[in-house]
Amino acid sequence: MKFASTSSYIASEDLAVAVNAAVALQRPLLVKGEPGTGKTELARQVSASLGLPMIEWNIKSTTKAQQGLYEYDAVSRLRDSQLGDARVNDVKNYIRKGKLWQAFEAETRVVLLIDEIDKADIEFPNDLLQELDRMEFHVYETGETIRAKHRPVVIITSNNEKELPDAFLRRCFFHYIRFPDIDTLRAIVDVHFPGIKEQLLTTALTQFYEIRETPGLKKKPSTSEVLDWLKLLLAEDLAPEDLKRDGKASLPKLHGALLKNEQDVHLFERLAFMARGRG
Structure with a gap:
């Protein structure tokens, strides 16, 4: 066996x-x-x-x-x-x-x-x-x-x-x-959401890994959370352009599926505020 x-x-x-x-x-x-x-x-x-x-x-x-x-x-x-x-x-x-x-x-x-x-x-x-x-x-x-x-x-x-x-x-x-690399994560997503549009998946996973790599994050979103997020994106019929953010620091669409505590939400809000100040 x-x-x-x-x-x-x-x-x-x-x-x-x-x-x-x-x-x-x-x-x-x-x-x-x-x-x-x-x-x-x-x-x-x-x-x-x-x-x-x-x-x-x-x-x-x-x-x-x-x-x-x-x-x-x-x-x-x-x-x-x-x-x-x-x-x-x-x-x-x-x-x-x-x-x-x-x-x-x-x-x-x-x-x-x-x-x-x-x-x-x-x-x-x-x-x-x-x-x-x-x-x-x-x-x-x-x-x-x-x-x-x-x-x-x-x-x-x-x-x-x-x-x-x-x-x-x-x-x-x-x-x-170990947390899966992007190719493995794509394969996992394909099992759960076969036929998901390539551009939407690329945009979503790019944002997801940017969030995971944000310094100071208390709880990094996991595999199960990215699957929940993608399910919501598909349910809302969002297009890749709908996911556009005002810089890497701003909150993503439907962020409640990815960020699970107020400290991390506030972190992104502070980063967005600082980015606007620099702008």
Whole structure:
């Protein structure tokens, strides 16, 4: 099984190599990159490309590693025992399987996405070391050991909000998704908007890269944001001349799709004001 670009996802050559290397090594693939560069979508496309089911574990700031294995609902069991419910005789009735358990017991190999691992506390990655290494864990309440029937393809994403432990990094194959160059971005746009007029696309992408390269920008617009912007331009039936700006510093049409905070909007407004003053 080899991963490559799909009809709806353009994967660079080095990204495809990273995915296939992680699969061959049977190690988790740790993917970093700017928000909006397709890290989560990568896992879905790997699942589709390799013909494997996908299990998605979305990490929050409150997520604990144990939740990925299982959770024991002691409160419900206590309540049922007070009510005389016969279910209390089997502790398995109060075990809720986590995403790792689901992946381990799947009848076929699956793609397991652990999305935005850097949102959790610093101990979260370390708490998963043994389970991801050995592909097994112990259920203390029942005394059983859960072992993976088929080793899942594990894809872990991070937005680099915090550093991950060295012991965890050592067990992963790492890839950083660089922001695509203009030729790759054109190919991505062609997948989503086939037949878009060349002059409109050239004008829009030129403006987009000018915005990304503006010094002092707090949040650079991403791939997903340029796709949203192009969708709006097409919906409004704008022509290339409609995108004309009064200098590189002025705000682009429908800038709310590209600039996502007031600091960046004010930056362009200040730059435009200074440009007019110099004029």
